Amino acid sequence: xxxxxxxxxxxxxxxxxxxxxxxxxxxxxxxxxxxxxxxxxxxxxxxxxxxxxxxxxxxxxxxxxxxxxxxxxxxxxxxxxxxxxx
Numbered sequence: 001x002x003x004x005x006x007x008x009x010x011x012x013x014x015x016x017x018x019x020x021x022x023x024x025x026x027x028x029x030x031x032x033x034x035x036x037x038x039x040x041x042x043x044x045x046x047x048x049x050x051x052x053x054x055x056x057x058x059x060x061x062x063x064x065x066x067x068x069x070x071x072x073x074x075x076x077x078x079x080x081x082x083x084x085x086x
Contacts, residue, residue: 013040024050032059042069 016038023031024047035041036059043063048070051060 013042016040017042017044020047024056027054029058033062036062036066036068042071044071 016035020032020035020041020043023035051063
């Protein structure tokens, strides 16, 4: 299965992530695997939490094997270190 159309390239990452969200909500394994192979595919922390809560072991294993990118919006560990050193 492949994704045929993409919007403008600057919005491609968000489009791929939205497709992932839809595939995960529908629990469509074939679509999840196809989307995860896209070069612009990434996961957020919340996506990882959903995978763990739903016990989606097949996708967790696949993501670990493919070394999926993780989008971090902020570094909470840095904040924790700052609080500790205050």
